[in-house]
Amino acid sequence: MNYKKLGNTDLEVSTICLGTMTWGEQNTQEEGFEQMDYALDQGVNFWDTAELYAVPPRAETYGHTEIIIGNWFKKTKKRDKVILATKVAGPMRAYLRGGANSYGLEKMTEAINDSLKRLNTDYIDLYQLHWPERHTNSFGRLGYEHKESDDWTKFEDVLGNLKRFIDAGKIREIGLSNETPWGVSKYLELSKEKNFPRMMSIQNPYSLVNRTFEIGLAEISIREEIGLLSYSPLAGGYLSGKYRNETYPKGSRMERDWNFWKYRYNTPNLKNAVEEYCKISEKFNLNISQMSLKFCEIQPFMTSVIIGATTMEQLKTNIESVNVKLNDDVIKEINKVQTFYPNPCP
Numbered sequence: 613m614n615y616k617k618l619g620n621t622d623l624e625v626s627t628i629c630l631g632t633m634t635w636g637e638q639n640t641q642e643e644g645f646e647q648m649d650y651a652l653d654q655g656v657n658f659w660d661t662a663e664l665y666a667v668p669p670r671a672e673t674y675g676h677t678e679i680i681i682g683n684w685f686k687k688t689k690k691r692d693k694v695i696l697a698t699k700v701a702g703p704m705r706a707y708l709r710g711g712a713n714s715y716g717l718e719k720m721t722e723a724i725n726d727s728l729k730r731l732n733t734d735y736i737d738l739y740q741l742h743w744p745e746r747h748t749n750s751f752g753r754l755g756y757e758h759k760e761s762d763d764w765t766k767f768e769d770v771l772g773n774l775k776r777f778i779d780a781g782k783i784r785e786i787g788l789s790n791e792t793p794w795g796v797s798k799y800l801e802l803s804k805e806k807n808f809p810r811m812m813s814i815q816n817p818y819s820l821v822n823r824t825f826e827i828g829l830a831e832i833s834i835r836e837e838i839g840l841l842s843y844s845p846l847a848g849g850y851l852s853g854k855y856r857n858e859t860y861p862k863g864s865r866m867e868r869d870w871n872f873w874k875y876r877y878n879t880p881n882l883k884n885a886v887e888e889y890c891k892i893s894e895k896f897n898l899n900i901s902q903m904s905l906k907f908c909e910i911q912p913f914m915t916s917v918i919i920g921a922t923t924m925e926q927l928k929t930n931i932e933s934v935n936v937k938l939n940d941d942v943i944k945e946i947n948k949v950q951t952f953y954p955n956p957c958p
């Protein structure tokens with residue numbers, strides 16, 4: 613396994629992070645336990661979850677993934693072996709503390725205390741804001757519509773709230789997710805100016821079919837030591853090549869939950885781009901999933917690639933990607949495909 617520092621902290625996190633969002637929906641607790649045992653054994657010491665999970669999110673399964681992780685900690689007593697990241701949900705669904713102003717003090721207090729209880733722990737290593745409270749372009753949305761609205765908690769107040777939880781020992785570090793360059797720079801500036809704790813990571817999508825991070829965020833990420841934790845590095849499974857023949861294998865994410873995911877993956881050039889990446893992997897005798905993950909891992913702005921797996925076979929393949937080498941010819945061909953099909957899955 614490879615390791616990198618999380619932001620400018622002393623925490624050494626594995627460059628493969630164990631994603632968890634299918635546990636409690638597509639995967640059972642037993643399967644989650646098996647994944648955690650195996651991943652930790654392989655040196656994957658960094659795990660990502662969220663109060664919102666399992667996904668697709670539903671009121672009935674809200675918090676279930678954290679419960680599964682908490683049960684594993686209780687059973688194995690290995691809480692101290694893991695650098696655990698979770699997230700407070702932004703405004704969206706009424707069952708999440710009523711929707712609006714999720715990052716205000718009262719709601720955040722409730723969110724943290726509930727997460728700690730579900731996770732069977734008294735501290736969280738990295739506490740992330742799952743998505744911005746304000747109206748902005750997250751989750752691949754284009755066509756920015758500016759809305760001047762006061763209906764979001766001021767960044768200063770959010771940082772002040774987070775500081776209280778750090779001071780109380782409930783969280784160690786803080787991070788962003790689904791943020792824009794403006795949001796990242798604003799948070800960092802305020803932390804410097806007013807001596808608040810600083811954001812140490814940004815969790816956004818990044819994969820061969822979505823390299824938009826390179827445009828506006830890569831620079832700030834490196835200059836300011838706020839590394840990327842990339843989610844959906846296999847574009848929900850597309851970059852395993854499993855959807856190549858227009859069929860959805862039984863039990864796969866797109867077969868089960870297409871209606872939920874189509875906003876992200878129903879794009880005209882995704883299949884064409886995946887086809888080209890599959891051809892490159894075949895030409896160089898690489899496993900397409902491993903080639904896709906390794907491409908993410910070697911980016912200079914990358915701290916850790918958050919993998920998702922629903923079977924042990926997938927998990928093993930994905931973790932093994934750290935040992936794959938991509939030579940210059942592979943990278944050259946990958947970059948060529950990007951010019952033909954730039955970010956088909958933003």
Ligand SMILES: NC(=O)c1ccc[n+]([C@@H]2O[C@H](COP(=O)([O-])OP(=O)(O)OC[C@H]3O[C@@H](n4cnc5c(N)ncnc54)[C@H](OP(=O)(O)O)[C@@H]3O)[C@@H](O)[C@H]2O)c1
Pocket residue numbers: 630631632633634638660661742789790815816842843844845846847848849850852854863864865866901918919920921922923925926927929930
């Ligand atoms: N911050 C956010 O807003 C956000 C959003 C999304 C995800 N995340 C985090 O990132 C993690 C990973 O995201 P993701 O699940 O979307 O990642 P992904 O790597 O793009 O997709 C993972 C899915 O692809 C399929 N797959 C994985 N490895 C495979 C392999 N070797 N061969 C064939 N199929 C394979 C599996 O689905 P099937 O078996 O069903 O086909 C698996 O669930 C999540 O668990 C979560 O922790 C965060």
